[in-house]
Amino acid sequence: MRPLTFRVPICRAKILRSRETLEALADRLTSTDPVDACGVARVRLLLTDGSGPVYAHPTADDLEPALERTLMALRL
DSSP, rough: OOOOOOOOOOHHHHHTHHHHHHHHHHHHHSSSSOOOOOHHHHHHHHOTTTTTTTOOOOOOOEEEHHHHHHHHHHHO
């Protein structure tokens, strides 16, 4: 018997369109500069919400604005 998995496939087209902003987000999170805790919470929600812009509605243009808001929220 295989274990249950709750994986939701990412929206590959939106991920590819937002590559530069995703890289900027990763750079910000891995830098030695401090980040705001609310911004980190936004990142977590963005990555784990299966109905969010990372996972849903491939033709929607909602991932890039969400990533930009998240980047802004990381600033202290």
